[in-house]
Amino acid sequence: MILRVARRRLVSRVMTGLTVVTAVLALLPxxxxxxxxxxxxxxxxxxxxxxxxxxxxxxxxxxxxxAIVGTxxxxxxxxxxxxxxxxGAGIYLAEYPDTRFATTVRFxxxxxxGTPSVIAGIFVWIWIVRPMGHFSGFSGGxxxxxxxxxxxxxTTEEMVRLVPNSLREAALALGYPRWRTTLTVMVxxxxxxxxxxxxxxxxxxxxxxxxxxFTTLGNLNFKTDLLQPMxxxxxxxxxxxxxxxxxxxxxxxxxxxxxxxxxxLLGLAARWVTRSRVSRG
Amino acid sequence: xxERLARLRAERITARFxxxxxxxxxxxxxxxxxxxxxxxxxxxGKSTFLRCLNRLHELSRGASVEGxxxxxxxxxxxxxxxxxxVRRRIGMVFQHPNPFPTMSIFDNVAAGLRVNGxxxxxxxxxxxxxxxxxxxxxxxxxxxLDASPLALSGGQQQRLCIAxxxxxxxxxxxxxxxxxxxxxxxxxxxxxxxxxxxxDFTVVIVTHNMQQAARVSDFTAFFYLGEMVEHDxxxxxFTTPTEPxxxxxxxxxxx
Numbered sequence: 001m002i003l004r005v006a007r008r009r010l011v012s013r014v015m016t017g018l019t020v021v022t023a024v025l026a027l028l029p030x031x032x033x034x035x036x037x038x039x040x041x042x043x044x045x046x047x048x049x050x051x052x053x054x055x056x057x058x059x060x061x062x063x064x065x066x067a068i069v070g071t072x073x074x075x076x077x078x079x080x081x082x083x084x085x086x087x088g089a090g091i092y093l094a095e096y097p098d099t100r101f102a103t104t105v106r107f108x109x110x111x112x113x114g115t116p117s118v119i120a121g122i123f124v125w126i127w128i129v130r131p132m133g134h135f136s137g138f139s140g141g142x143x144x145x146x147x148x149x150x151x152x153x154x155t156t157e158e159m160v161r162l163v164p165n166s167l168r169e170a171a172l173a174l175g176y177p178r179w180r181t182t183l184t185v186m187v188x189x190x191x192x193x194x195x196x197x198x199x200x201x202x203x204x205x206x207x208x209x210x211x212x213x214f215t216t217l218g219n220l221n222f223k224t225d226l227l228q229p230m231x232x233x234x235x236x237x238x239x240x241x242x243x244x245x246x247x248x249x250x251x252x253x254x255x256x257x258x259x260x261x262x263x264x265l266l267g268l269a270a271r272w273v274t275r276s277r278v279s280r281g
Numbered sequence: 282x283x284e285r286l287a288r289l290r291a292e293r294i295t296a297r298f299x300x301x302x303x304x305x306x307x308x309x310x311x312x313x314x315x316x317x318x319x320x321x322x323x324x325x326g327k328s329t330f331l332r333c334l335n336r337l338h339e340l341s342r343g344a345s346v347e348g349x350x351x352x353x354x355x356x357x358x359x360x361x362x363x364x365x366x367v368r369r370r371i372g373m374v375f376q377h378p379n380p381f382p383t384m385s386i387f388d389n390v391a392a393g394l395r396v397n398g399x400x401x402x403x404x405x406x407x408x409x410x411x412x413x414x415x416x417x418x419x420x421x422x423x424x425x426l427d428a429s430p431l432a433l434s435g436g437q438q439q440r441l442c443i444a445x446x447x448x449x450x451x452x453x454x455x456x457x458x459x460x461x462x463x464x465x466x467x468x469x470x471x472x473x474x475x476x477x478x479x480x481d482f483t484v485v486i487v488t489h490n491m492q493q494a495a496r497v498s499d500f501t502a503f504f505y506l507g508e509m510v511e512h513d514x515x516x517x518x519f520t521t522p523t524e525p526x527x528x529x530x531x532x533x534x535x536x
Contacts, residue, residue: 098342164379166375166377166379167379167381167382169337169340169375169379170375170379170380170381170442170445171381171392172337172340172368173335173337173368173372173373173375173446174368174369174372174392174393174396174445174446174449175365175366175368175369175393175396175397175449176365176392176396177365177396180396185381185383188383189381189382189383191383
């Protein structure tokens with residue numbers, strides 16, 4: 001009897017230990033990446049890094065101002081297109097869950113969610129870049145929007161569905177029309193969650209590279225014209241890291257650190273949005 | 282019973298979930314300015330029946346309703362009738378307090394007024410105060426009308442929901458087991474409130490608590506297995522019911 005208890009305790013400890021080990025293993029890459037980026041990238045960060053454009057191949061100095069601005073613009077276009085459509089579609093799926101159309105949209109969104117991002121790039125290349133005749137920041141934004149759409153749609157749907165049905169009934173029993181119930185009660189209650197989902201999706205697309213290769217292309221010059229090829233941090237990292245020039249390598253490390261910091265900031269913003277909801281509740 | 286004019290009259294109501302009838306051919310009249318309690322064991326269809334009275338039942342998945350419900354002279358199930366306008370004339374309070382968490386206490390009470398059309402701020406404030414007084418909540422919240430309703434206790438939240446329901450001045454007030462989630466003290470305050478509400482409203486209260494029905498209602502209807510078994514003056518139901526099933530239930534032999 002005592003033996004059995006001892007054995008049970010031992011098994012319990014071993015299992016708990018195993019979960020701790022796997023948790024550490026899961027976090028290890030994240031810390032390793034971040035430490036590496038700080039060690040190798042922080043030294044590249046100075047004033048010039050943020051305000052100057054990249055130097056000619058092989059030359060020293062310079063910065064990635066073009067890529068930082070380009071990232072903001074391309075991701076901005078992606079969010080401007082992706083967020084409203086995704087949120088709208090998500091609300092529809094949550095409010096009319098059983099219609100045949102909703103089932104189809106949900107299925108397509110799930111398939112799209114698993115689609116490799118490079119395919120989104122090819123798709124936009126065929127439908128926008130080729131007819132336009134040239135690469136552009138705008139087409140990259142569209143590619144990113146295509147990528148974030150299914151994410152935003154599904155999280156919005158989940159968030160609206162989490163709102164208790166009793167609130168819907170309360171509104172309907174007061175004589176709220178359906179649309180007003182949806183907007184002022186269901187969506188309003190789910191809004192912090194929807195916003196969090198939107199921020200997480202924005203952070204996800206900010207680091208995308210593959211879909212931009214066929215669309216935004218990259219540009220060593222400073223551009224704010226969305227109809228021209230543009231640089232983004234992700235493209236800059238890809239090009240500079242695979243180049244043979246030491247100065248470009250240093251810029252790539254710095255750019256990677258900045259990109260990581262931007263994504264982290266969005267993540268923090270997402271947490272802040274949900275926290276402010278909890279404290280209000 | 283028939284001598285008083287019925288404010289609300291349900292005629293031959295059959296309510297289904299899919300093919301399954303939760304309420305079978307129930308007919309019941311609710312005289313103006315009275316409290317009618319609907320009692321019966323769990324699953325007897327009393328809540329479903331109540332939800333037929335403001336056309337809420339039909340919103341459930343696969344639900345359907347047959348029969349008529351007359352509010353004054355109007356059949357609320359007539360094809361030309363908009364359920365939204367019906368629900369503005371018939372207020373409802375639910376089993377669990379469900380204030381809107383994103384709105385302040387004031388805005389919760391004002392919600393039904395605003396949806397009925399624009400009003401001046403002063404008129405709105407006056408109606409909100411009147412509703413909160415009517416729900417015996419005014420003194421407890423008058424200094425924190427801008428606070429979240431979630432800061433209130435469960436009993437206060439339920440009284441807030443009553444205030445929200447009576448603010449637009451409906452003709453009928455439906456209460457679906459309004460105290461089942463509350464402690465005895467909060468329950469008592471709601472029960473006292475219900476007694477007073479009949480001055481202005483025709484009240485229908487569903488309850489699984491027979492003592493509560495006996496305390497607050499003028500009339501009681503007993504539902505069993507989806508059927509309206511017996512409907513009479515409350516004291517008669519609890520002392521000399523006609524139907525053996527009613528007697529068995531009110532004396533605690535089942536349910």
